[in-house]
Amino acid sequence: MGLVTAAVKTTQLRKIYPAPSSKRSPAGKPPAASGGAGAKRPGVVALDGLDLEIAEGELFGLLGPNGAGKTTTIGILTTRVRPTSGNAVVAGADVTREAVLVRRRIGVVPQRPNPDRNLNARENLVFHAAYFGIPLRTANARARELLEKLGIVDKGESKVDQLSGGQQQRLMLARALIHQPEILFLDEPTVGLDPHGRLAVWELLREQHQQGRTIVMSTHNMEEADRLGDRLGIVDHGKLLAVDSPDKLKARAPGGTLIQLSLDGEASAVVPLAGALPGVSRAEANNATLLAYSDRGGELIPALIRAAEQSGRTVKDIHLSPPSLETLFISMTGRKLD
Amino acid sequence: MSAIPEKVHAAPPGAGKVFYALLLRDLVVNRRELPYFLLRTTLQPLLFTIVFGFLLPRMSFVGRAYSSALMPGILAMSLALSSMQSVTLPMVIDFATNALEDRLLAPASIRVVALEKIAMGILQGLAAALFVLPVARLVMGPIDGLTLSHGIEIAAVALLGAATFSALGLLLGTAISPQQIGLIFSAIIGPMMFFGCVYYPWTGLDAVPVMKYAVLVNPMVYVAEGLRGSLTPALPHMSLAAVLGALVLLTAFFCALGLRSFERRSIA
Numbered sequence: 001m002g003l004v005t006a007a008v009k010t011t012q013l014r015k016i017y018p019a020p021s022s023k024r025s026p027a028g029k030p031p032a033a034s035g036g037a038g039a040k041r042p043g044v045v046a047l048d049g050l051d052l053e054i055a056e057g058e059l060f061g062l063l064g065p066n067g068a069g070k071t072t073t074i075g076i077l078t079t080r081v082r083p084t085s086g087n088a089v090v091a092g093a094d095v096t097r098e099a100v101l102v103r104r105r106i107g108v109v110p111q112r113p114n115p116d117r118n119l120n121a122r123e124n125l126v127f128h129a130a131y132f133g134i135p136l137r138t139a140n141a142r143a144r145e146l147l148e149k150l151g152i153v154d155k156g157e158s159k160v161d162q163l164s165g166g167q168q169q170r171l172m173l174a175r176a177l178i179h180q181p182e183i184l185f186l187d188e189p190t191v192g193l194d195p196h197g198r199l200a201v202w203e204l205l206r207e208q209h210q211q212g213r214t215i216v217m218s219t220h221n222m223e224e225a226d227r228l229g230d231r232l233g234i235v236d237h238g239k240l241l242a243v244d245s246p247d248k249l250k251a252r253a254p255g256g257t258l259i260q261l262s263l264d265g266e267a268s269a270v271v272p273l274a275g276a277l278p279g280v281s282r283a284e285a286n287n288a289t290l291l292a293y294s295d296r297g298g299e300l301i302p303a304l305i306r307a308a309e310q311s312g313r314t315v316k317d318i319h320l321s322p323p324s325l326e327t328l329f330i331s332m333t334g335r336k337l338d
Numbered sequence: 339m340s341a342i343p344e345k346v347h348a349a350p351p352g353a354g355k356v357f358y359a360l361l362l363r364d365l366v367v368n369r370r371e372l373p374y375f376l377l378r379t380t381l382q383p384l385l386f387t388i389v390f391g392f393l394l395p396r397m398s399f400v401g402r403a404y405s406s407a408l409m410p411g412i413l414a415m416s417l418a419l420s421s422m423q424s425v426t427l428p429m430v431i432d433f434a435t436n437a438l439e440d441r442l443l444a445p446a447s448i449r450v451v452a453l454e455k456i457a458m459g460i461l462q463g464l465a466a467a468l469f470v471l472p473v474a475r476l477v478m479g480p481i482d483g484l485t486l487s488h489g490i491e492i493a494a495v496a497l498l499g500a501a502t503f504s505a506l507g508l509l510l511g512t513a514i515s516p517q518q519i520g521l522i523f524s525a526i527i528g529p530m531m532f533f534g535c536v537y538y539p540w541t542g543l544d545a546v547p548v549m550k551y552a553v554l555v556n557p558m559v560y561v562a563e564g565l566r567g568s569l570t571p572a573l574p575h576m577s578l579a580a581v582l583g584a585l586v587l588l589t590a591f592f593c594a595l596g597l598r599s600f601e602r603r604s605i606a
Contacts, residue, residue, distance in 0.1 A: 133351030
């Protein structure tokens with residue numbers, strides 16, 4: 001479609017995991033499916049018809065809370081998860097039918113570092129390069145360069161167990177880049193990193209982006225999404241809710257500051273009074289939380305507290321958010337990101 | 339179907355090249371762990387050798403002829419169990435920690451990764467047997483009827499036996515959770531060893547006909563009997579043709595199941 005070639009294109013992508021057996025189910029998973037066509041027992045719907053198109057050279061952020069389907073999406077795009085239905089094309093190849101072609105063109109940074117623990121840090125990179133047919137000398141040179149950029153060159157000969165979590169995560173980034181993939185996938189790449197490590201990763205991603213590499217990353221960090229992404233897709237319950245540049249998304253955020261009042265009971269009782277206050281553009285309830293969008297910033301807090309008390313509720317906590325991706329996100333999904 | 343122009347790649351590796359790189363990785367890792375590997379896989383057979391092949395004959399509880407029956411059995415046990423364990427144990431851990439991911443992302447079919455594991459298991463089984471053979475011979479002293487003149491038969495049995503057990507190791511490695519790893523030793527290796535014609539020849543079971551046919555489900559029987567047939571051909575043993583046929587079938591069977599199970603575990 002269009003003039004720009006798609007690096008990633010998914011059509012009606014669905015993934016239903018088999019119902020977890022008696023063992024514990026992954027936390028925060030969306031509700032079970034009500035038994036699709038031919039399904040004997042309900043499974044866990046992770047993706048529910050996801051349509052996504054990412055252009056070549058884009059730095060695309062998938063933004064969503066835990067359990068929204070981000071990891072499943074990246075899993076399918078990187079050939080590690082089989083879609084239940086729908087299809088996905090990555091770098092021109094179908095992820096199910098041409099998985100080998102896809103793997104040849106992508107680099108993947110997992111959510112949790114999973115280095116080869118029998119190899120040292122440098123060997124992790126060199127062997128990964130060897131799986132991609134890169135000669136030893138080239139691989140060693142690239143490994144050194146990447147380790148240097150990521151500030152772990154002194155750890156090259158260390159066992160991976162001697163690297164901190166953040167250092168291991170940076171090693172994963174180096175591993176994903178050593179074979180110079182066309183598309184780089186990262187699943188929450190900065191989760192375990194300290195601020196310093198996070199900046200190093202952002203720096204490297206920007207540099208890779210400038211060199212024209214397509215980057216697809218998932219995150220539930222607003223700042224990361226806002227600062228890095230050319231375009232963001234907001235996902236929840238396995239669906240794409242919105243996709244646009246961070247600025248345009250922010251412009252779509254409902255007017256004003258979001259004031260959230262945590263109450264001692266169901267918040268719907270307060271909605272009529274709160275919604276009628278001058279300066280409140282919108283008020284809604286989410287269980288015991290009252291969400292009010294204020295055109296006058298925090299000035300409306302006393303009036304909102306009075307409204308709550310008049311409705312028989314006590315205010316236990318107050319949270320104020322200026323218009324941002326976060327307020328947009330809350331207005332779309334009814335919940336916070338983390 | 340795609341308008342994306344082919345990017346410049348340093349000659350994308352074929353399946354063979356990926357296989358070779360995976361094998362190289364395993365060789366490097368295993369060379370470092372060689373002493374542990376030998377200790378893990380050959381200590382038990384050697385202890386059996388000392389007790390049954392040295393002490394008991396000295397005490398005259400068993401005759402000298404027993405060594406001839408025992409030697410191929412001990413060798414079969416080393417070969418089979420090291421093949422199996424070399425594949426199973428690391429795989430159980432790798433699946434639990436997701437550490438296999440960098441290999442599952444290699445640009446080749448998932449089956450290449452699994453087949454490389456089988457190949458590595460075969461090499462490790464052969465290495466264990468090659469280590470045990472001279473040591474056992476040293477402990478037991480001269481063994482009546484032992485000959486290395488049937489090289490092709492020995493090689494065929496050893497290779498197919500190692501392949502059968504590596505493929506079985508693949509199946510177990512994909513099917514067992516880390517919490518159940520102890521079960522491998524108690525529920526699988528134990529019965530396999532004791533009812534695998536390791537410590538007695540299959541023809542000896544003529545005395546207990548039910549057992550003679552019941553043990554045929556145990557793959558170890560064919561490795562032990564095959565090595566008897568090729569290392570001590572003058573002594574009673576199962577027909578080599580039957581042994582080789584059974585090992586080919588078992589290898590194919592375990593490979594098919596193991597590969598399917600591996601793919602299921604690898605792709606969610």
